[in-house]
Amino acid sequence: MAMNLRLTEAETEALRAKAEQEGRSMQEVARTAISQYVADRPARLRAAIDRVQVEDAELLDRLSK
Structure with missing residues (x-):
């Protein structure tokens, strides 16, 4: 599925720099970042609940009574 992603100039430059640093395309770096973000959601949610x-x-104790 095709998608347009609008980034600020700073975001574009950061993505470009990361891609060049890793020898990968900007698309590949962005897709990897999205995959990691989605996969890490349960852990982030658990950490927020624990906090x-x-x-x-x-x-919470007063509310439970």
């Missing part, structure tokens, strides 16, 4: 449980433990 809320720790930081708001007192409030």
